Amino acid sequence: MSRLPPGTLFFEEPSSSMNHPFPPDPFPPSPFDQLLVPEGLHLQLIHHAQFALPHECCGLLAGRIHRGQGFVTHVFPLGNALASPTAYLTDPRDLLHAFRNLRQLRCDLLGFYHSHPTSSPWPSRRDLEQNTYGSEVVHVIIGLAGKVPEIAAWRLFPGSYQAVPYHRLAG
Template sequence: MSIDNLLIVVDTISIHRKLLDDIISHCEEEYPNEACGILAGNEGMVERIYRMTNIKNSPVNYEMDPMEQFRCMKEMRAKGLKLIGIYHSHTSSSAYPSRDDIEKAYWPDLPDTTVYPEACYMIVSLVGKKPEVRTFIIWPEKIDEIKLNLTGEKGKR
């Protein structure tokens, strides 16, 4: 087996405070509906975010526009970026994967096969006075929270 075939799972995601502020702003702008987007970068460091349109227009569910997602993946490949994760908001529940979030992480006909095995899932809860942000790896049998390391100077939050 070559090293190219190994799945590397990180226990920490690093993101600049400005990018995290942009994610939270996106989630607040889409409220009361869920917002969604893609985290791109390399080796656990988020270098760029891609805001996606939630074609469900729902406060309890999201689905990324497939054409936007395709263009995003194409641009990421051209820029040498990899998929770090997927972010979305919870407008009426905590920052923890819902049953729907867990189901979305797996192919419908292959319940033990993740759609994006290398991806983490960042959830922004807008329930409290301040947004709560947590990041997870969703496995078939469990959910692991991973650390979120903020870089850069303090932002507006």
């Protein structure tokens, strides 16, 4: 099983817990049209994917939803219980720990991420078949097939998918 560096609980955008660009919505989260990811957290996604090689990595994205935008403030790396280059299963203990932290931080669940170590960041058939969270959250895929990692975000539906604009915010 690919394990994370010792002491890695989650990655946080500096000062994100105190200075969100907007307050939490008073209503339950709704789907958003685009995902905004600060540079530092974008790089953490790539680092986690490269660290997990040759296996797929997986994790959770949290933050705030406001006016059709999902702003990522926290990345929670999770262990891949399958330790496979073509599939992932979030480690149940890691997932439970991440959900507890998410609640304490009062963040919205924005989505999940995983890597494709030898292919592009497009949803695979397996991704569509094993989607248990529906289209309310996004699925970010880090593709490591080329020299430069590629990242794309998707909403997954039974048998289909839809691109969600992924914006890397300059730090």
